[in-house]
Amino acid sequence: MTSLAMQRRRATAGRVWKQFRISRSGMIGLGVLLLFVLMALAAPLLADARELNPVFARAQGNPQWAPPSEFGPLGTDYIRRSVWAQFVWGSRVSLFVGLAATVLTILIGSVIGIISGFVGGKPDAVLMRITEWFLVVPFLPLAIVLASVLGRNVWNIIFVIGITSWPSTARLIRAQVLTVKQRLFVDRARSLGANGRHIVSQHILPNVMGLILANATLAVPISILTETTLAFLGLGDPSAASWGKTLEEAFVNGAMVRNAWWYFVPAGLGILAVVLAFTLIGRTLEEIANPRLSRGR
């Protein structure tokens, strides 16, 4: 049975890819995303990490506030560091925090959604009450107070984003579990003596997986934008400079009044590109998982 199920799942993946491939916006998103993932992975080859250190930059004799024409490819900042190095290494932090926070979001959301939908009754009522609370409380202020209280490091930021953004996922998954639960094969498995754990892992989970995946792709943009905003407000990790942190430093040190566009334009464009890429991929996956949603029509 396992091999049959595996075969079927592989066939599903193949079908999804076939549908994905013909979506132009989905493929553009995937291409852009791959480009940035490659850049993040190849960061040591693209830029010397020592360029991020102001002491090293000074010893190198880098100019201060140099535009790209004087110091390639993206100029220098107020303490002579290469903006290109910050851009390349910042992509690692932004992508990592965005992805890790999304994993946490989806994990919490899926567990709560599945328990709530599958078990029902009192636990469902309690969990949905909590979910509703998190949905109603304004997301960014909540993230801000949590981050201010917990302190400034990457793991806290990931925790804060995860803990504030899971509720919509939980609701979506719960609704899907409720419909899957009504399907005949669940009754059949139950009448054959399957216990709850078996039903969830073998029947419910595979059937909500597509939705979880599409939802995860659409959650990444929110995670990345939240990290950027938190970092811009001064809640970012000082030792791991993300694109948001670059924007904060540019803003605080007067890059705007100096018209030092090379300092803050690249990081923002990077965020824009990655967020847009994930959005395009997510919308395409969502349309495949749920054709009724099809937006083009």
Added chain:
Amino acid sequence: MLGSVLTLVFVLVFNFFLFRVVQTDPIGSLFRGRNVPQETLENLRVAFGLDQPLGTQFLFYLRESAQLNFGISYQTRQPVWNEIVAAIPATVALVGVSAILSAVIGTIGGIIAAWRRNTWKDHSITSGTMVFYSMPDFWLGMILLVLFAVVLGWFPVGGVSTAGSGESGIALLIDQAYHMFLPALTLTLAYLGEYTLVTRSSLLDVMGEDYLTVARAKGLRDVVVRNHHAVPNALLPVVTLTAINFGFVLSGAIAVEAVFSWPGLGKLTADAIRGPDLPMLQALFLLFSAAVIIFNLIADLTYSWLDPRVEGQ
């Protein structure tokens, strides 16, 4: 209704414990770095009820919150609530104007995109709004500020009015509108996308309905079918979205206000983070949450009033 009250109580409890966990010695941090006799500190601790057990402290906190007494700001040493009240008008003006503009323009954009779906108009509206939707709002603000204020010099770089100009009446109002232009433009562009996408997909849903075919079969003109038959039904989710977004009017522009030094609640929050000014953050969080909860309630009520079909559920 009961749910909203309960949610607000949750916020109060959460707020109390969150800040109690970190802030083990509020009086000590209030006088951080200053030489204050130990005896004075002890007296203050008693005065603030910090020598009491947690339960008593919680009751004390509830009473003080109900009286809008949120303590003294670490940064300005003024009562937190006074600072907040002073900052509310600037935020309501800026974000209120942007919220209305983005709702109107965004909805019109969504209607055009859906009605002319898959044409160049649809594609350019949809992709344009998606791009604005995908960038950090404050970064858009930084770009607009550098472009229009620093390079071109058409607009001021920040603040709410020209300092020391001594203008009043109409002249002052014009000056303030002039200062508000760039931050309002930023927020409007940033909020547009949501309205456009929601309106577009909602209208596309309605456009499949039979009653529109009937309306066309009666020989009604396209514009009449659109404006009198399709749009009113498609606008329901937009109304909810608008009401919910109005709840975020107070907290919606934290980073953008910081960029334009707009002296509202957002800038207050951004400054409080740098402190960190915990009493200020605590009070702001409470206020932001209350605003959202109240507007959610209003959204629910309007929805069932506008759409009688909801009543039965």
